Amino acid sequence: MERRERIIASALQVVADGGLKGLTHRAVDRHANLAEGSTGNLFPRRDDLIHALLTHLGDRDKELFRQAEEVRVSAPHQVAALLTRGVQRMVAADNAALTRVRLAMMPANPSEAGEFYRGFLRNLERTLTRAGADDVEARSRAVMDYLDGVVFHALTIDPRPIDTDMTERVFLLLITE
Structure with a gap:
């Protein structure tokens, strides 16, 4: 899995387990088994990470809507x-x-x-x-x-x-x- 995808998957799980308050760069790094600071290299601000999660969910939703239309x-x-x-x-x-x-x-x-x-x-x-x-x-x-x-x-x-x-x-x- 590409590092970006791994971080997003881990961030999704961190939010699923602990809510949005639990979403920190450090928590995502721990969950993804990455060196501390890895998440911050790709997503410097917490808002950048949240935006990436929303984009991921939005892309998934579009695919589900496409399937539903079929x-x-x-x-x-x-x-x-x-x-x-x-x-x-x-x-x-x-x-x-x-x-x-x-x-x-x-x-x-x-x-x-x-x-x-x-x-x-x-x-x-x-x-x-x-x-x-x-x-x-x-x-x-x-x-x-x-x-x-x-x-x-x-x-x-x-x-x-x-x-x-x-x-x-x-x-x-x-x-x-």
Whole structure:
């Protein structure tokens, strides 16, 4: 792994484990098993490191959005199933750390968080329109609120696996009722 990628991966894990307050050059160096000062050579200021993390997450989001656009749904139950699979992916062991990083960074970086949210919302609105939903703007916001709540709850409060049947039913209700 290239040094820059190694530092970014370590920084993501540091934030996932200890929140944004724990993000220091020294903590990243320790996590990456690099000599002290290595992170500072590539990212002189903490803000440079935070910007690199946000860029990394943004690039990952764009790829996920691209993949989601390729999945064509034509019925509300398909949208509900797709959203449920998305929630499962966000809280799965291999993605939970990145999702925690996003949650930790959102309040500290509202402009980037807003860009992510608006992009997700636009994709959801297009998907609901294709699925024939009415009042797409209100339904999209309600779906996003529920999705955020399920993810937050799963990552912070309740370690049990997500009840996918119930989650899918609630998404379907939000889309159709």
